[in-house]
Amino acid sequence: MNRDAMNREALNPDAMNPDAMDRDVANRHEVERDEVLHAVSSAVLSVTRHLSVREVLQVIVRSAQRLLDARYAALGVPDDKGAFAEFVAEGITDEQWEAIGPTPRQHGMLGAMLREAQPVRLPDIRKDPRFEWWPRAHPVVKDFLGVPIRDGEAVLGIIFLSNKRTPGGFTEADQELLTLFAAHAAIALTNARLYERGRELALVEERTRMARELHDAVTQKLFSLRLAAQTAGALLTSAPERAAAELDRVQRLAGEALAELRAVIVELRPAELDRHGLAETLRKHVRLLDRIHPVSVVFEGSVRDLPENLEPEVEVAVLRVAQEALHNALRHSGCSTVSVRLERGDGGRLALEVRDDGTGFDAAVPPARGLGLASMRDRAEAVGGRVEVASRPGEGTTVRMEV
Structure with missing residues (x-):
């Protein structure tokens, strides 16, 4: 071959010989595979950094949602009573959760996946005979991909995605990727459970x-x-x-x-903090108070909005201050509503706010009954934080702790 022909071939990719074309395709596939494995590795690392079971479940769902570009993602851990011991989701707001109602039971597609322990990929879940129904406030779900999280023969849970943002729905490659991720997630979940038992x-x-x-x-x-x-x-x-x-x-x-x-x-650190973390422990405490009191008690907050790696002493102090403030509001304020908010404050500080719409008092004059304000302030100061109380007669009371 003369030099001109060689130059023409070098400038024209179509003129490459079959072996060179095969190598080029193989290289592209290798790059794509490396990108996918890197994405899976990043997702797995984000999961294994957490040791609380609840946190692991939430990070698994969030990572899977991002990995496969899904609108909705959820993970259910079954119990032995036909329901789910844990159920977390991404893509649904707290208000939507409230409207949807109780955690789903093991029926329909979720029950089928637990029984069959096999991946499910559907262009439209509503057309599958295993689908039954969902609550009125439930978002409309179409394309669906679900994979069991397994430890040997045992099914630890099921993770499922729906409404892929990329047109065309979930592919076979998506199913393989989610199955690979679920296998790593099973290790992280088992590790978290062993850690909590320890x-x-x-x-x-x-x-x-x-x-x-x-x-x-x-x-x-x-x-x-x-x-x-x-x-x-x-x-x-x-x-x-x-x-x-x-x-x-x-x-x-x-x-x-x-x-x-x-x-x-x-x-004495409350055992619930080790099992569920601060946000979920406080949410459950608020839910209990809402059930046993005629007053409306609501919780506002999410784990994803909180600073990471909170010290155990900080979690205990925040929980105790919240419990004291709630006790005061429910017993002394004459309120109809109490709201508890947990969020990331300025400068990455953790902020707790307990607000009621009760009778209030003059914050400049210490109330005769004390209300445990000194105790709350002592708890906050012991972990490097502070408590402020804002109240006026007839305008309710707000207790705010930052640490």
Whole structure:
């Protein structure tokens, strides 16, 4: 071949020989495969950074939604009662969730996937005989892709996507990609569960240790206090000076017992925080109060809006301040509505706000009943935060903590 022919071939891709064309296609496929594996790797890494089961579930759903460009994504973890122990979703607002109603049960397509434990890919879920119905407020779902999350033969959960943003619906390649991601997600979910079980065992051991401390330290102090008080009572008429000394001893022992008791109480971290995290624990507490009180109690907040890697001490302090503020509002304010908001504040700080529409009070004048305001402020300051109370007569009360 002369030089001109070689130049023409170099400038004309169509003139390449079949082997070169095959190599070019193979290179493109390799680049595409690397991009896909990189996307899966990034998604898996984002999941494995979390150790709370609830957080892992939420990050799995969010990562799958982004990975396959779906409008909606959800993940359900079945229980043994025909419902779901956990159910998280992306693409649906809190208001939509409220309108949709209770968590779905194991019926229709979800039940079929749990029984069959096989991937399902449909151009229109509504036309499949396994589909039954959804609540009136449920968004309209068309194209559907669902994959079981498996640990051996056991189905840990099902992850499903719907309404792919790219026209044409989900492809076979999408199904393979989601199946690959689900296999890694199963490892992360199992790891999170093992971690939480380990934490629970450690918590039991820690509570046992603190129970021993209560018995060995506080109980002995209280016994000595009682003995000193009895001695002072016996000496009150016959030896007033010795009785006064015993009363001084009573005060000292009472102070020591109180200090030790407080130290033990501060160490007790609510087990719900380890299982569900701060936002979900507070949401469940608010939901319980809403059910047992005639007052409307609502929660506003989402895990995705909160700072990551909160210190355990911060979570405990925020939860306790919220509980104290809620107790005050429900018991003393005469309100009809209480709202609890948890969000990322200025500068990445965590912000808690408890607001009621009750009678309020003059915040410049400390209320006679105290309302535990000093306790709330002490808790906040102990973790580097602050509590502010805003209230006026007839205009309700707002308690805000930032840390």
